[in-house]
Amino acid sequence: MTKPLDPGIVFDALARRGSPTVVHLSRPLDLAPEEGTRWTVPQLAGLVRDTAARLAAAGAGPGDHVAVVKRNHWDYVLLACAAVRIGAVPALLSDHLAPEVLDTLLERLRPAVLVTQTHLLRKATRADVELARHSACTLTLDSASLHDSVPDDTRPPQPVRSFHDLPARPLAPIHRRGDGEPLAVHHTSGTTGVPKLVVHSTTTLIRRLAGFEARRWPVVTPRAGDTVASAISFAHGRALAWTVSALWHQPREAVIVADSDPDAARRTLTAHPPTVLEALPSTYVRWQRLAAEPDSPFRDVRMYISTFDAVHPPTVRVFLDASRRARPLWMQGWGQTETGPLTFRFLTRGALARRAERHPTTRDLGRPVPGWVGLRVVDPRTFQPVPRGQVGLVLTRTKARCLGYLGEQDRWDEKAHGPWFNTGDLAVRTRGGSLILLDREVDMIPGLSCVELEDVLHDRLPEVEEAVVLGVVDRDPQTVLVVNAPIDPARWRHAVRDLPALAEPLTVDWDAVPRTATGKVRRHELRDRYLAGTATHGTGRWT
Incomplete structure (x- = not known):
């Protein structure tokens, strides 16, 4: 074999090739909590086969969405492989998303099966969101009973079952799909609102x-x-x-x-x-x-x-x-x-x-x-290409x-x-063909680059864990600094001595900064928290 296969059978193929790879985990999988942190490729192939059988037993089949939302771990991928194996389309949703956002995404997906964890269902219920209502079957990867700590009048309307109580035999048949058909659904970061559900195929x-x-x-x-x-x-x-x-x-x-x-x-x-x-x-x-x-x-x-x-x-x-x-x-x-x-x-x-x-x-x-x-840098209004060295939309x-x-x-x-x-990014294409990033269009400040300013601040203030520059109409840009202690005013003045005018910085700790599942700062939430009511320079049209 000269090219990788679809995820549903890739572990089987690697096992047949005699792959010597050993996988080490920082903690056991939620999918197999009793099996430790060391896995061989044949063992992983067996886990994917068993998981596929359990998903099929729960009612998932070709073309169905299987939604997964759980704490971060590699079993997101293994669950996706198992769903693909039986012809279903896995939709992987981060547990960093707020319950109301998950509610919106699951409403769009209408999954045949939702695989999740009890604490996430409880968290959603406390926020008056019933995630289980969107799926025909909801499976939890832990053995705790959802009803143990949820009052009778707030119990989800759909039954919730333990994933591990489902049978792993008989094995479900492998379903082949066309390379251009939907293979998996992932969501964008959601730095500016509700994430988009992105559909990829085997080809893409x-x-x-x-x-x-x-x-x-x-x-x-x-x-x-x-x-x-x-x-x-x-x-x-x-x-x-x-x-x-x-x-x-x-x-x-x-x-x-x-x-x-x-x-x-x-x-x-x-x-x-x-x-x-x-x-x-x-x-x-x-x-x-x-x-x-x-x-x-x-x-x-x-x-x-x-x-x-x-x-x-x-x-x-x-x-x-x-x-x-x-x-x-x-x-x-x-x-x-x-x-x-x-x-x-x-x-x-x-x-x-x-x-x-x-x-x-x-x-x-x-x-x-x-x-x-291929890349093209264009005028945001006309969408006509701009000359090399000129700022445009990528x-x-x-x-x-x-x-x-x-x-x-x-x-x-x-x-x-x-x-x-x-x-949705603004950048400059150099004469040599490199792309110089300025900012997301929604975050832009005319004549400046927030990312460049943040680079300089990090270089000059090593004690800063994160520097975020927010554009504000009719005011100097606002900097939010993630630090363990207040910045010495003299050090701040020296750091910004030759930079464009910046407002006095706000200092916060790491946990005070809202982030996406991939660690990006949710700038719109940060703005709402510290600059509520202020206008931005960007349109946000292409977020």
Whole structure:
């Protein structure tokens, strides 16, 4: 076999190939809580088969939606593989979403089966939301009874069953689907409101995205002796594509870190030091103190991978310095749930070294992959291409573009222009072809870049864990700083001495910043919390 198969049978195929990969988990799967943290590929193939049989016994079949909402872990992916195996379409929803948002998304999905956890049903019930009402069958991955702590008058109208009480035999037949038919549903980050439900097919998610990574490329392809680690949101489409492509190369070990807590991560990563690590930008930030330790668990990393959001230069610098390799690399990818990765850039220690009169930045997103992705920067009003070096709205053309938004055709039509897709990002295309990101259009400030200002603030104020610049009409931009202690006013004045005028910063702690499942700051919620009633510069038309 020369290309990865659809997720429903990929573990079987790898087992037949004799894959030696051993998967290590930071904690047991909620799908198999008694089975420990070490899994071989044949064991995983068996788990997917058993899970598929249980989903079929619950009533899921070809074309049905199987919705999953649970705490973050890799069993999101395994449940998706099991649903695909029987012809169903998995819809993976993050437990970071508010109950009322989950209610809206489940209303659009109308799943045959909802797989969740008791504490999430209870949380929703306390918010006067009954998630179970949307599905024909609701399954919990724990054995606790929902009714044990829910008053009689607030019990869900639909029956709730334990997933583990369903039979794993007989095995359900494998259902084949066309490559262009819906394969999986994932949601966007939802930084500006209710997330969109993005529908991908085997062609877009597996053939184009996972298939691209499953090819053998210099430097980036996992090797037989590698330990590849992932610490991302496993509800995201990236998790499914990563699983198929990374395991296809049969590395020695795969490490799954389900929680970003530094102490929990230290135990797993110290026991299984990664050589290739992919993590959320916010996770890298939380792990900086681990990277700075003398016996860092990142000492053997040859390549770091970051997607989902911007990573500021000081963070990249800390992790590159933590590696004892001579020339470690940081691969920065930029893309969207609807399109997959669009550009790549490799960062080295030298690329982000501090120099006089220069602010190293990660806003340079690199170039699109020739022959795979097209980019066009256009005027936001006329949609006509603008000259190189001029700010515009970024459109992209890729065969990995999703099929559309479930239940929101008008919203899709607003962003799809023939073969081109509107990313909603503002950027500049350089003469050399690189893309320099400014901001999301909804977050823009005329003549400035919030992301660039945030880069500089992070570089000059190492004690800041997160800097967020918010544009405000008729006022100086407002900065929100995540710190453990107040910023010395003199240090602040020195840090902004040559920057455009900024309002005095607001300082908050980490937990006070609303975030998405992928760690992005929900800027609209942050604005509502601290700048309620103020107008923005952006239109938000393409969010």
